[in-house]
Amino acid sequence: MYSKNDILSPFTLPNGIQLKNRILMAPMTTCTGYFDGSVTNELVEYYRERAGSIGTVIVECGFVDDRGLAFPGAIGIDDDNKIEGLAKIAEAIQSKGSKAILQIYHGGRMVEPSLIGGRTPVGPSAIAAPRDGAATPEALTAEEVEGMVTKFGEAVRRAIKAGFDGVEIHGANTYLIQQFFSPNSNQRDDQWGGSRENRARFPLAVLEITRKMVRQYATPAFIIGYRFSPEEMEVPGIRFDDTLFLLEKLAELGLHYLHFSMGYTLRPSIVDKNDATPLIHKYVQMRSETLAQIPVIGVGGIINKSDAELAIENGYDLIAVGKACIAYPDWTDRIARGETLELFIDSTQREELTIPEPLWRFSLVDAMIRDLSSMPTGKFKSGVFQEKVQADDHELMIHVNLETDRIADIHLESHADLDVTFVSSFETIRSRILDANTPLVDAVSGATTQSEAVKKAVTKAMAKSCKALALEEGGSLEPPHYDVVVLGSGGAGLAAAIQASDRDASVLIVEKMPSLGGNTLKASVGMNAAGTRFQKMQGINDCKEKFYHESLKGGKGMNNPALLRSFVDNAAEAIEWLADRNIVLNDITITGGMSIDRTHRPADRSAVGGFLISGLVRNINQREIDVMLDTDVIEILMENGAVSGLQVKNDDGEVLTIHTKSLVVATGGFSANHDMVVKYRPELKGFVTTNHKGATGSGIALLEKIGAGTVDMGEIQIHPTVEQTTSYLISEAIRGGGAILVNQKGERFFNELETRDKVSAAIIGLPEHYAYIVFDEQVRLNNKAADEYIGRGFVVSADSPRQLAEKLGLDMHTFLATLERYNVFVEKQHDEDFGRQTALRHPIHEGPFYAIQIAPGVHHTMGGVTINTNTEVLDVNQQVIPGIFAAGEVTGGLHGGNRIGGNAVADIIIFGTMAGRNAATWARN
Known part of the structure; x- marks a missing residue:
């Protein structure tokens, strides 16, 4: 049904909608939303810059519930007030001639409590994710599961109202939808768990309500996609035949595309290490005729046109491009011109590439950033140069063979304690460097540290070679004046x-x-x-x-x-x-x-x-x-x-x-x-x-x-408000925004806006030698730093002062009286107890309520x-x-x-x- 012709030619989906080409921008986390999940102008311009020649842009996942955000700076689609901002993204993409699809999700047990104000995450069962420090989620009741399905439906309605051309249901990456299908995370014994058929109910219910919302609010042109992870490593866990079972069920209901979620398009099984067959091959061989009518998207490792064409040749219908779209906003134009690209970002080009600051600092992008100023230029002195590479606890040696104008070879010395995983990542990064004739290549996924060490060593070898050549030719190595x-x-x-x-x-x-x-x-x-x-x-x-x-x-x-x-x-x-x-x-x-x-x-x-x-x-x-x-x-x-x-x-x-x-x-x-x-x-x-x-x-x-x-x-100055386990400074702007300090009894004990030395002395003078900085939602909204503290896990939060006192072990009646008395001072703009004359901005009475335990730390000399x-x-x-x-x-x-x-x-x-x-x-x- 779908001919494997040029990736830049138009492609028609099962609902008759034509995409201008087979290329999509993959949904990638940017961490650029506001604290409440609303859209920033930076984010709108980021997507606008990448739309145009690419056929479709799949916008990063929006959480459907305020307990579902799996990373800081996530965008939400959990409330109607988010529609206006999301509409700006859709319009920006469509104004450049591309289709706009919004991915929707809930993080489930993968959510960190610090991201949701200290609340407990939810999941199919009260089973923590198999990772260090993971919180044990609250198991959703049967009624809450029904409510969650409704939330996904409401998210679809909002996406339609915001003007998107479609939604992608995020059933991958071990988030909530996948958690319901997984025998590892779902060990329920009701209609939502147990057998494979029951575990499939939740993803099928989400697709059903999506189709219902489309029938009610959109036209048949609205696109519905589903993203899935084909396997889980956990035991028990999802296996490939389980995935095919689910995909067949989804296909029977009706979908317009399926989206593999893998790090590399031709990745084999992560469960059966002895089987090197790419999963896409197995998928094509095992799918039914019904499933074969639904186009499938491949993602991972697409840098050049040849990568996309190879993926198409192996069975994919469409190609999602990820990091290359960040590094090259005009990626489709470049490959259309026949350019050969290297996956890195010049450290000076953030603004020119319209990359938001939070994304620039995110590990996804950070691994691609290169300081080009340190790259040696010119010709090399031929020879083999040795450099050391740090691999965990071992120092390894590599030999870099340079010819006059190229890197001829890179060889890793054998070592008694050489780890097989390091050897594997080394061979991959070695091939990338040799193919590109430069160390400015993308790090190996999952082996960033090792990759960067190898690249740095090659760069040093090149620098030594350039210096040696300069000496041979009568040059000087003395640094300039x-x-x-x-x-x-x-x-x-x-x-x-x-x-x-x-x-x-x-x-x-x-x-x-x-x-x-x-x-x-x-x-x-x-x-x-x-x-x-x-x-x-x-x-x-x-x-x-x-x-x-x-x-x-x-x-x-x-x-x-x-x-x-x-x-x-x-x-x-x-x-x-x-x-x-x-x-x-x-x-x-x-x-x-x-x-x-x-x-x-x-x-x-x-x-x-x-x-x-x-x-x-x-x-x-x-x-x-x-x-x-x-x-x-x-x-x-x-x-x-x-x-x-x-x-x-x-x-x-x-x-x-x-x-x-x-x-x-x-x-x-x-x-x-x-x-x-x-x-x-x-x-x-x-x-x-x-x-x-x-x-x-x-x-x-x-x-x-x-x-x-x-x-x-x-x-030497000590700062009064330092989180002691991390030595992290809690900004004075929080107190300047209206916060107060209380002791373990729940009482104020000093003027919070006195000089740092005096406030520090007052805290040190308490029997407990620490205090709590207490504030409400009004202070948080006016201080972006507060969201960082919440994200770092410093903040205890509660819906009411009574609950906050209980969590902190304060005397509840004393604490409530303290807040009531302080709020009167704010109303009068006169602090009768401690003479505070500034930052009496507003009463502390708007929940949620927050507290951070602090004590002084050495801050300034x-x-x-x-x-x-x-x-x-x-x-x-x-x-x-x-x-x-x-x-x-x-x-x-x-x-x-x-x-x-x-x-x-x-x-x-x-x-x-x-x-x-x-x-x-x-x-x-």
Whole structure:
């Protein structure tokens, strides 16, 4: 019935609907929905960009019930208020000439409780999934099963109303529909379980109600598909003959396509390891005439046109393209032109490829991202180069055979403890690299770590070969000279590098960690500034004098007055500096110690750190600023009393000399150096730290070696709200949004918006030495970070304060009285108990209600090297060390005895840009 002609020719489905070609975009998780599952503009544009030449786009799965989302950032189709956003996706796809199909699902027992507010997942039976840490679900009652079928039907109605051309019922990937059919997860003894016939009832009921909704609300043109996983590894579990049984039943009811869910189109059985026959071959041989009338989609491993044609030749009617559509939004056009593609994404191309930020960070995409700046170019010196590869606990050796213009071979040395799975993945990645003549290939599914290790080793071998050739031809391997070298790649370092580059300086960033971002990535609340245009737009009347005096008061009067004055005077300009570079902080909140909303954060109210670093790195890439990662600085080199260069060691152990005219040190503080913390503050022994592991004070030590002075080294700030099991900071924006702190009795005990040192001291003074930060749905809705905390499992939630008290072990009557009293204070805008004067935003009375157990942790080191208002580093005699500048937490003096929340982010941008500008000027003069 369906001829196996060109994959780019039209194809007609059993309901008479013609697809423009046999290519579909596979449904792939993007994690880009809002906290409630509604659609973001980013998601709409992501799908718009990939529609057009491709015949059909299958949109990622939408959950049919708010207990059914299986991953953070999932989109929902569980309520009519989701229709408007989903309609935008459908319209965006159809406006480019492609069909739009929405996949619908429920995660069942695969749902993490943290994703559904701490509630228990549901499933066919109260049996946990066979994976570490899986929650035991609540078994659905027979009545609830009927209700779940209805929810799938309502989802179909909403998809029709949103304008989609069809739905794909997600009966794969061990989600709820598959769980009902599986003898592993379904051990019921009613009409929904037991025999294979009974276990098939639920998927058949979902298809029946789907067909009913189509008859009632749509036209016969509406497409109905079904996705399935052909086997389960578990015992007992679904086997291929079980799947054929179910598919035959589905075919009898009527479907327009079936969609295999596998990692590779020609995958054999995962149960019978001795049978190498592709499952599609078995399917074609064993299906009935009825089933043969339904087109089948293949997915997995489709990168080039030849891959799709091979799948068609082996029995598939249609082809779904997954990761290649992310890397190449115009994939269909490219293969139509005969291009041969390699599956990777340039690390600088996120925005150009319209890939949403959450998807960019998702493992699906992260494994494809390549830093092309590190790729050796040019010809090779022929020969065999040896490189080490780390495989779990073993260090293996590979031999890379290079010819003048190609990678000739890659050989893995035998090893006594060589794991068979590593050998298998090595052979696959080896073939991919040799075929493409580049290590920039896709990692092997399920063996990403091993794949990346092999690719890195091949890249190093190529680099060594290029260097050897350069030496042979009389070239020099000495690193180039730079006008400015920046140590550290947090916010201060990146801002300095950008500003120096904008002043026409040649710039190099040296970072000891394997990735950019530093401790700034952990920043959560925002950036303080007074008198900004964003404040004025919101009617906030603020002034620099008030900002100055509140920061001075927060710092216990110990702040360096000149540095503080420069900080305050330049803060608003720094907000504009970011905005000019498309890093806009235009939502405003408040932090402890401030009397006015002056803490600037992203419009979506997300954590400021990741947003800042993403924007700054984008600017670094646009300017093609050189970066050296995994590189330790051994020594700062001086000549005639001024900086002349650096001695560094890269991750290969090579010691290199880098020449520079000026140096910016932005290496951060020392909160993660426990010995150094205890040296200056013995009472902090045993405290966790919120900082990343690179915050060791290495920059301070380097500068002290050349005579730099230090100041305030004993002034170490502890943050009051740290989740202790993970050392994760709970943003001050939560309290600034209206949350309160209660002790184990259920009582408030201090002004939540006092400075961090005072709030921390109050918590430490409690008998239990911890507290709970308590908030309601109103606070959560206005703080995107709260959803991250829920997703990470920090949050205890309940539908009522009474239930929350019970879960936390608080005295219920005391806790209810505390909330009632606080809510009266909010109404009066006067805290009679603790004098809280800010962020009395609204009563805590809208469920659900949330709590996070917290205690203080080491957060910020106010002390560091001494600088002047030009960011020049001073020696122990307060004299300028020529050519060396510093910014951020590596410096001391600005914050005095206590840092105000939101001032650190301002610090790194204000003084980072200043250091970059001054370093460029020094180099030029």
